[in-house]
Amino acid sequence: MSAPVAELTRELVAVPSHDDETAAGDVIERWLREETTAGVTRDGVGNVLARKRADGALPEESDDRRSLAFVGHHDVVPPDDSQIRDAPEPGEYEYVVEERNGRIYGRGAADMKGAVAAAMLAFRDATAPDGSDLVFASFVGEEVGGVGARHAIEEGFVPDYAVVGEGSTNYSKPGVTDVVVAHRGRRGITVTSHGVASHASEPEAGENAIYRAAEAVERVRDLEFPSVEVAGESLSGSVAVTEIDGGSAINVVPDRCSFTVDERTVPGERADLEVLAEIPDLEWTVDQDLPPMQCDDEAFAQAVLESARDVHSGEPELVTKPHATDAGWLSQAGTECVIYGPSEPGEAHTRDESVSIAVLERCQETYRAIAESW
Structure with a gap:
């Protein structure tokens, strides 16, 4: 039985x-x-x-x-x-x-x-x-x-x-x-960059949102991961860009691009995602924040x-x-x-x-x- x-x-x-x-x-x-x-x-x-x-x-x-x-x-x-x-x-x-x-x-x-x-x-x-x-x-x-x-x-x-x-x-x-x-914990973030659309034959007439997003991705990539000591072990966080979406056609300079960030958080510490605020025409929203x-x-x-x-x-x-x-x-x-x-x-x-x-x-x-x- x-x-x-x-x-x-x-x-x-x-x-x-x-x-x-x-x-x-x-x-x-x-x-x-x-x-x-x-x-x-x-x-x-x-x-x-x-x-x-x-x-x-x-x-x-x-x-x-x-x-x-x-x-x-x-x-x-x-x-x-x-x-x-x-x-x-x-x-x-x-x-x-x-x-x-x-x-x-x-x-x-x-x-x-x-x-x-x-x-x-x-x-x-x-x-x-x-x-x-x-x-x-x-x-x-x-x-x-x-x-x-x-x-x-x-x-x-x-x-x-x-x-x-x-x-x-x-x-x-x-x-x-x-x-x-x-x-x-886990924090899920969507970052959106805004630009000005133009014909791709005249890229200087617009502001390429993908380039702006690429700069933000590099900032995320360079972030230091926080860690804390608990029970004799090091518990480390992480940050990773996981999705990206931008552009409407091969011949159009995009006016919008977005990407997602998966951040694994540790007690009392966060990665310094505020560095993204230094990039103009960029906004980010928290989609999920599990403590x-x-x-x-x-x-x-x-x-x-x-x-x-x-x-x-x-x-x-x-x-x-x-x-x-x-x-x-x-x-x-x-x-x-x-x-x-x-x-x-x-x-x-x-x-x-x-x-x-x-x-x-x-x-x-x-x-x-x-x-x-x-």
């Missing part, structure tokens, strides 16, 4: 949630109401939230008590065709879920319904320390910029501490699930690390992560966050996405240990 965390993961992965998270949220909400004594809510955008305390009383979020949250998301990126099959009802479909060689395969298994399942079970089974609340949250819209997390924060969801179940397995070495104490994360509470990070080591045969470490997650939004709002989850590098968003059942069990045990000792 499959482990409970494997069974719950299979149930969650089977529910499509790349264009509408409602059905997956329904499963999570129903399970929490049936399996726990927590106060369970579903907010206006579809986030599923639950809260409990040791004495069994239903806590009010406004209570002045310390809180620890297990945080995940139940939306996924669009599946590959091989990850979908037709459902019994005409016009409907479901995700393909398979279990083999100790792993569960399917869209969202690694990112991150497996971690959500492990957190749900740990939340149910753990007893919160006296004087504190234990919280569970599964957000919508993480894959499209943290829609659910931002809404929850705006509505007052700011736990004191959070363990976000994004991937941290095999970061320091094979066979361990590490504790991430910082990650990079980085850094845990500033060393005692909390160490407590999570000790809980992880207690259930490991290996030796997990404090590490950093290159990808932005909902932990960035929570950290920006004032929550001390770490990341601890089953997904391995290269597993998320792939056509053969999968997660190890043994690591799911490890995460479940670790989450419960954290909940009862933090």
Whole structure:
């Protein structure tokens, strides 16, 4: 018989949630109401939230008590065709879920319904320390910029501490699930240069917007990347020009050219993109700005690390992560966050996405240990 965390993961992965998270949220909400004594809510955008305390009383979020949250998301990126099959009802479909060689395969298994399942079970089974609340949250819209997390924060969801179940397995070495104490953010920018159009036979009669954009691209290329030291490691940012578009015809000097910049940010630092302001007739807009994360509470990070080591045969470490997650939004709002989850590098968003059942069990045990000792 499959482990409970494997069974719950299979149930969650089977529910499509790349264009509408409602059905997956329904499963999570129903399970929490049936399996726990927590106060369970579903907010206006579809986030599923639950809260409990040791004495069994239903806590009010406004209570002045310390809180620890297990945080995940139940939306996924669009599946590959091989990850979908037709459902019994005409016009409907479901995700393909398979279990083999100790792993569960399917869209969202690694990112991150497996971690959500492990957190749900740990939340149910753990007893919160006296004087504190234990919280569970599964957000919508993480894959499209943290829609659910931002809404929850705006509505007052700011736990004191959070363990976000994004991937941290095999970061320091094979066979361990590490504790991430910082990650990079992402800022996406569109830069537009303006010129004056003219016939290409008389280029001096116009102002070539592509030349102006090329000067801006060179400025971006020469930028120094910021870096910070976290947990004994250097977490470095980056800046790259990723797309360019300009011109209307081979014989026309263009009056407009635009290009996009992908900037990976680090806590407290930004690349000096303001140098672009020195170029005339240039404007830039921020299309997306996902914040980085850094845990500033060393005692909390160490407590999570000790809980992880207690259930490991290996030796997990404090590490950093290159990808932005909902932990960035929570950290920006004032929550001390770490990341601890089953997904391995290269597993998320792939056509053969999968997660190890043994690591799911490890995460479940670790989450419960954290909940009862933090």
